[in-house]
Amino acid sequence: MLRFWRRNAPGDAAASGDAVILSSAVPRWRVFACALLMIVNAAVSGLLLLQHYRVGAAVAAVGQVCGEGAQSGCETVAQSRYAEVRGVPVAAFGLAFSASLAVLLLLAAVAGAEARTAAALLAFVALLLALAIDVVLLGVQLFAIRAFCRLCLLTYAINALAVVLVRPIHRRFVAVREGLGLPAGRAAFGGWAVATVAILAAVLAGSLALRYRERLHSTSILGLPAAGTPAPLPPAGTPAAAGSDAQRYQEEARAAQEQARRLQDILDDGAKLDEYLTQKARRDFEQGAVRTFNLKGVPFKGPAEAPIRVVEFSDFLCPFCRQIASAFAGYIPQSANRVVVYFKNYPLDSACNSSLKQPVHSGACNVALGAICANEQGKFWPYHPQVSDVVSMAREAGLDAGALEACVNNPATRQKLGTEIAEGIQAQVQGTPTLFINGKKLPRLNDFVQTVDREATKMGLPPLSPPAGAAVPSH
Numbered sequence: 001m002l003r004f005w006r007r008n009a010p011g012d013a014a015a016s017g018d019a020v021i022l023s024s025a026v027p028r029w030r031v032f033a034c035a036l037l038m039i040v041n042a043a044v045s046g047l048l049l050l051q052h053y054r055v056g057a058a059v060a061a062v063g064q065v066c067g068e069g070a071q072s073g074c075e076t077v078a079q080s081r082y083a084e085v086r087g088v089p090v091a092a093f094g095l096a097f098s099a100s101l102a103v104l105l106l107l108a109a110v111a112g113a114e115a116r117t118a119a120a121l122l123a124f125v126a127l128l129l130a131l132a133i134d135v136v137l138l139g140v141q142l143f144a145i146r147a148f149c150r151l152c153l154l155t156y157a158i159n160a161l162a163v164v165l166v167r168p169i170h171r172r173f174v175a176v177r178e179g180l181g182l183p184a185g186r187a188a189f190g191g192w193a194v195a196t197v198a199i200l201a202a203v204l205a206g207s208l209a210l211r212y213r214e215r216l217h218s219t220s221i222l223g224l225p226a227a228g229t230p231a232p233l234p235p236a237g238t239p240a241a242a243g244s245d246a247q248r249y250q251e252e253a254r255a256a257q258e259q260a261r262r263l264q265d266i267l268d269d270g271a272k273l274d275e276y277l278t279q280k281a282r283r284d285f286e287q288g289a290v291r292t293f294n295l296k297g298v299p300f301k302g303p304a305e306a307p308i309r310v311v312e313f314s315d316f317l318c319p320f321c322r323q324i325a326s327a328f329a330g331y332i333p334q335s336a337n338r339v340v341v342y343f344k345n346y347p348l349d350s351a352c353n354s355s356l357k358q359p360v361h362s363g364a365c366n367v368a369l370g371a372i373c374a375n376e377q378g379k380f381w382p383y384h385p386q387v388s389d390v391v392s393m394a395r396e397a398g399l400d401a402g403a404l405e406a407c408v409n410n411p412a413t414r415q416k417l418g419t420e421i422a423e424g425i426q427a428q429v430q431g432t433p434t435l436f437i438n439g440k441k442l443p444r445l446n447d448f449v450q451t452v453d454r455e456a457t458k459m460g461l462p463p464l465s466p467p468a469g470a471a472v473p474s475h
Helices: 002-007 010-024 028-052 056-066 073-078 090-109 113-145 150-165 174-180 183-220 245-268 270-287 319-334 364-376 390-397 401-408 411-426 445-458
Strands: 308-314 339-345 434-437
Touching (some): 028 113, 028 150, 056 150, 073 150, 090 113, 090 183, 113 150, 113 183, 174 183, 183 319, 339 411
Antiparallel strands (some): 308 434
């Protein structure tokens, strides 16, 4: 009794409270270490956010860790429908959370033991909630997407380690009130609140800017409308001058030197080089052979009666093909019902494509077979945007799994795929995406809009001025 009374004597209350706080305070080095982990997590989440919006350097960096194309679990996860929550990428939430927690821990670490204890307890609870969400996201990758993002797993592991670092000895929420009761604590938590609001605003604004950039980039892939009459190409040669053989040779030599000088000037001037390549691509298209493709039963977007028919040979596992698909999704509704795009499979996989000595996108043949079967079930376009394995893609598109499996294993399906690949080989398709406009091969993808405009002019169609949001039928 005496021992109990002495421990709880009124005069000892303040001292015992201070002793409890000091004894339960998380060491400063642990708080700093946890803040550093949160900074690393914020950097990884930022990289995944940039990769989600197809920023070239970020895609390449993630590819170094996760693999590229069909082998990239990070790519599969980033392009799945689970990568966003109400239009905001999951990576953006991770970036904001990690950055906010890093600011809290850094401010509290220099504010004193009371603030450090309070911040550690708040961080501990927040990280436990984050780990619970990480478990859910891991389950989504395991059971729904059936692919793993190594960088996502890294962020989960960092959160788990951070929980260990800031684990408080006494989990008393009164420590938060005590931390806020001191001027240093109020300053630290006030700074954290302001910083969190700023971080959320910056991440949201950055995400919106990246989304706009992605859409703008997708649109610009197809090029811009033609403006004015292009300048003629540099002359291919100079006629021989009349007179003696010596004079003729001298004139030819001077002409060759002049042509070499002009070509060198073009190579040295970026604008001239681009103009030259544009003119050459235009001439190659105009002089190209007109090919006929079998379009019966081929999935298409746009009005079937459109005067300008585009045939696209594509690979589901080709990242640039997905960008082209996004570009078409924005362009076709604005084409005033004059353009229809037909989709043909050309998987860059030696398992079914005899033109390849080794696979470029392993597994592309199976995905293409699934596309043919999805088309037979009338659900090609729900299947088209997915980038996972055939089973996951079928599930996402709402396909009958049993019918799909039977269709994929049907020799007739493989024969259909073989026919499309043979068409591509005969048309000298060497990569994806390859486009044909009214039967002629398009030399450069970013000349698409200009080429369509010229074809429309030849047909006597009026200048393009489509109504916004025009509906596009699809099959």
